[in-house]
Amino acid sequence: MMVSLKNIRKSFGSQQVLNGVDLEIDVGEVVVILGPSGSGKTTLLRTINFLDPGDEGSVTVGNHTVNCKKHSRPDVLQLRRRTAMVFQNYNLFANKTILENVMEGLVTVKRRPKPVAEEISRKMLTRVGLSERFDYYPSALSGGQQQRAGIARALVLEPDVILFDEPTSALDPELVGEVLQTIKGIAETGITMIVVTHEIAFAKEVASRVIYMQDGVIVEQGSPSEILVHPKDPRTQRFLRRITDPSQDPKHIDMREDSPANEKSVPTSA
């Protein structure tokens, strides 16, 4: 078992966002998490590396278990060193070049000598197709290039698991493909990944397991064909109907209330 979440609960104020999530992920699995906006997908990923600590439950990565209720700073640091995250908005370090962004964790966290870190980082950037951009600052790159650099930054640390939070949602449509292609290439290397995304085609092709989440719980999970082609739960069915409707922007599907105003006959504003 690579990742194990037990009964994760999390509230923001009076709003219960995660209602007891249990999840076991094996080494090398590629888990895709689907769900409407506001269902708690981002929060779930963030409880794994304690950017948002859960209120209850426990998180295990590799053989390191941290109790959400009583976690110490070294505990959390350990957990973060076993995980890496790719953010929706890239969150590259703006004051560092792409190469320095990738080297940063190797140098400050893994204490690799600079020349070694630089060599590894160059290789990693080349792998994600950025060999011509080592010395560029993030502000000089396209969104797709920034996100591929973000992926290199995560991958270079050889984490036990990489957490992707809607890695292509902020991208212009013509840049989505190159990033998905990069992620697919990484998935094939056998690293464990959890990917929150609305890209159904990507999920079908790359996922070893698909999870459908709504209202802070896992509604159902299974192989891509079980969930994406033959979903059993009506909530999953309704979500998939909407997400495959070309008139809907999947990022803005909100199914928390099942009012008729949410049905697909209502055109979305541009």
Next chain:
Amino acid sequence: MNFDFIREALPQVLAAVPVTLEMAVLATIAGWILGILMAVARRNKIPVLSQLCAAFVSFIRGVPMVILLYVSYYALPMIIYSATGIDATSVPAIWYAIAALTLDQAAYSSEVFRAALNSVNRGQLEAAWSVGMTTWQAMRRIVFPQALAVALPNLSGLFVGIIKGTSLAYYVGVYEITATANLLATPGLNFIEAYVITTLIYELISFICNRLFRSAEIRLGRFRPKTAA
């Protein structure tokens, strides 16, 4: 215009420049360190400390610099004496001036640093955490360098402001540029000439400081988009 006076007085006024610079530089270093600490306390909303800092800033901003100097010069020795029993009255006046200037710089710079820290989006801090960096590593390597680049134009203004502020140390008897010029002008009533000299010197110092800050800005701001000039 008495050019003989100018020729004689100029070297003596120039000799007071180090006194002015000493006050400005020491107060700036101490003030900005305090300013950064207060900005961090307020940004992280540390209870009590954060409110104290806010009160301090608004208090200092409401007090004229001259009053701050007098308070420092006359009240500080008393406070030190009653707190520690040490007689501080023999401490040279310049140190009280530096103390007052430090408080002033701390208050104003903390606002500059606070805005600058807020300008660095939280996502970068989270990214640093996500790769396993500690908060201190993230602040030192990611957040502070960017905040400094944002803060520099305002800091430059503060520094030039404090150079002029040092002239008030005259009131507590520190012989910096203004006081020296005044002293020399008094016997022959050459005040116009003395003020021409001081004006030129302050202008020159400001000019050099602005250039230095500008080049630091360019160096620290390398990462910013070229259009943001």
